[in-house]
Amino acid sequence: MTDLLFSCLLKDSPMCPITVNGVEHQVPARLSVAAALLYLGNLAIRKHPVSSEARAPFCYMGVCFECLVIIDGQHKQRACLREVMPHMCIETAMVGVNP
Amino acid sequence: MSPANNKLSPYDWIIVGGGLVGASIAYGLIQKQPQLRILVLDGGDTDHRASVGNFGLIWVQGKGNDFPAYANWSLQGADLWPEFARQLSHKSQIDIAYQRQGGLEFALSQHQLSVLREEMATMSRHTQGRFQYTLLDRNAALALQPGLGEAVVGAAYSPQDGQVNPLYLLSALHKANRLLGVEYQSRCPVEHIEVLEHGFNAAGSLAKHIVLCAGLDNQRLGKQLAMHLPVTPVKGQILITERAEAGKLPYASPQMRQTAEGTIQIGGSHEHKGLDNRSSLDIMQTIANDAVTIMPELAKLHLVRSWSALRVMSPDGAPIYQRSTKYQGAFGVCCHSGVSLAAAHAGLLSSWLLNTLDRDQKILIEAMNNDRFAV
Numbered sequence: 001m002t003d004l005l006f007s008c009l010l011k012d013s014p015m016c017p018i019t020v021n022g023v024e025h026q027v028p029a030r031l032s033v034a035a036a037l038l039y040l041g042n043l044a045i046r047k048h049p050v051s052s053e054a055r056a057p058f059c060y061m062g063v064c065f066e067c068l069v070i071i072d073g074q075h076k077q078r079a080c081l082r083e084v085m086p087h088m089c090i091e092t093a094m095v096g097v098n099p
Numbered sequence: 100m101s102p103a104n105n106k107l108s109p110y111d112w113i114i115v116g117g118g119l120v121g122a123s124i125a126y127g128l129i130q131k132q133p134q135l136r137i138l139v140l141d142g143g144d145t146d147h148r149a150s151v152g153n154f155g156l157i158w159v160q161g162k163g164n165d166f167p168a169y170a171n172w173s174l175q176g177a178d179l180w181p182e183f184a185r186q187l188s189h190k191s192q193i194d195i196a197y198q199r200q201g202g203l204e205f206a207l208s209q210h211q212l213s214v215l216r217e218e219m220a221t222m223s224r225h226t227q228g229r230f231q232y233t234l235l236d237r238n239a240a241l242a243l244q245p246g247l248g249e250a251v252v253g254a255a256y257s258p259q260d261g262q263v264n265p266l267y268l269l270s271a272l273h274k275a276n277r278l279l280g281v282e283y284q285s286r287c288p289v290e291h292i293e294v295l296e297h298g299f300n301a302a303g304s305l306a307k308h309i310v311l312c313a314g315l316d317n318q319r320l321g322k323q324l325a326m327h328l329p330v331t332p333v334k335g336q337i338l339i340t341e342r343a344e345a346g347k348l349p350y351a352s353p354q355m356r357q358t359a360e361g362t363i364q365i366g367g368s369h370e371h372k373g374l375d376n377r378s379s380l381d382i383m384q385t386i387a388n389d390a391v392t393i394m395p396e397l398a399k400l401h402l403v404r405s406w407s408a409l410r411v412m413s414p415d416g417a418p419i420y421q422r423s424t425k426y427q428g429a430f431g432v433c434c435h436s437g438v439s440l441a442a443a444h445a446g447l448l449s450s451w452l453l454n455t456l457d458r459d460q461k462i463l464i465e466a467m468n469n470d471r472f473a474v
């Protein structure tokens with residue numbers, strides 16, 4: 001229950017296939033979508049609607065709404081509250097931005 | 100100086116309550132007379148605090164329709180805001196997101212529109228034409244706010260309304276006060292105020308003057324200083340949407356405003372439920388529906404937060420500025436529009452407390468004492 005958040009990265013974790021912006025990737029199973037995006041090297045994933053500043057998941061616990069992505073066609077999903085599932089299809093508003 | 104030493108020599112002023120009212124008054128006092136020793140005694144974080152749950156409007160429309168002094172006071176307060184905001188942001192280095200782009204009060208029926216017409220005309224009369232407004236038919240309202248729902252038949256617009264981030268306002272006041280030398284103690288609820296020969300003892304600290312700014316607790320504390328301060332809680336519920344592009348709602352209204360961060364704040368409920376400050380689904384649905392009736396496209400936005408808070412309400416909704424006639428140096432301030440009037444409290448009201456106002460201003464403020472509730 002109280003495993004470290006990223007303990008799956010330390011052991012030989014089973015991998016999970018997901019698609020991010022149309023590209024297939026393997027990420028450790030049991031990560032949240034937000035953590036998986038970070039694992040894949042995506043820092044910023046969207047723009048602030050007012051300032052257009054690059055934004056990234058911040059609280060990882062569902063309160064800041066900085067991590068919104070599209071998951072399997074459903075808009076405005078909080079990436080930090082969803083666990084990766086095999087063949088999950090994730091789309092981010094900003095692509096490949098690693099400031 | 101250690102706190103123990105401080106307690107021996109009396110303060111010039113003790114302010115009971117560090118919400119918007121107490122913090123604005125302390126800010127005004129210390130700026131006018133920097134040598135004053137001022138102590139703010141505040142309660143704890145679980146107290147009812149309108150100052151951290153409000154809507155953030157600096158509103159003039161409809162304030163004091165049946166109370167000319169309050170109408171003039173609200174307008175003066177709003178007119179003092181631009182300079183107050185500039186100075187406060189400068190002193191505290193906090194951007195409080197003050198804007199005065201004007202506000203809209205929507206009418207959903209011809210009857211509501213004619214009530215608004217009456218109210219606006221009355222306010223203009225009370226203020227000798229200084230209150231500015233335009234009554235808009237549906238097309239004129241649409242020109243200002245595109246996307247209005249079918250049900251909106253018109254609106255009243257006043258360029259004198261504005262908005263601010265009320266949380267930044269409160270923390271800017273506290274920060275500026277600290278920098279200017281006001282002392283502040285939190286988690287220090289005042290249970291009992293002892294009247295001394297030349298002053299007061301509150302929670303072990305002594306002062307020559309005391310101002311009660313304890314929000315809903317003013318009624319209880321007022322009695323100890325022979326002041327009738329009738330305030331009751333009126334609950335308001337608020338919803339926050341996800342952030343939307345800037346400019347969705349260029350003008351604030353009592354039902355909705357867009358914050359500088361992009362979220363849209365929805366509110367406008369009034370419930371008499373005592374000290375119960377819980378949110379409830381039925382009221383959340385009602386205010387969400389009302390907002391969508393006015394602006395249908397809001398239905399597309401997700402809600403991300405909700406809360407409710409208790410207004411500090413006097414019997415007629417106007418502020419109470421009271422001087423204790425029995426105990427010299429004791430005052431009580433109760434105010435439902437503590438955001439709108441923050442500049443007036445820091446400016447004119449603190450001069451009233453220091454007894455440095457000219458006659459006309461004094462008469463205006465004293466028209467809002469509790470004599471009007473006499474039985």
Ligand SMILES: Cc1cc2nc3c(=O)[nH]c(=O)nc-3n(C[C@H](O)[C@H](O)[C@H](O)COP(=O)(O)OP(=O)(O)OC[C@H]3O[C@@H](n4cnc5c(N)ncnc54)[C@H](O)[C@@H]3O)c2cc1C
Pocket residue numbers: 115116117118119120121140141142143146147148149150151152153154155156157158287288289290312313314315316320333334335336337407408409410411433434435436437438439440
């Ligand atoms: C939902 C809602 C929406 C609102 N919208 C607006 C708006 O848009 N525009 C506007 O102008 N106004 C608005 N208001 C009103 C505004 O928030 C209040 O007028 C203002 O916050 C009152 O400030 P206050 O300092 O008197 O009270 P409070 O914020 O209640 O502060 C009282 C302080 O006193 C302390 N205290 C209490 N008892 C004691 C004690 N015995 N000893 C020591 N300390 C004590 C408390 O801890 C607290 O810090 C709104 C209010 C609500 C609830």
Ligand code: FES
Pocket residue numbers: 034057058059060061062063064065066067078079080081
């Ligand atoms: S990271 Fe804050 S809500 Fe997801």
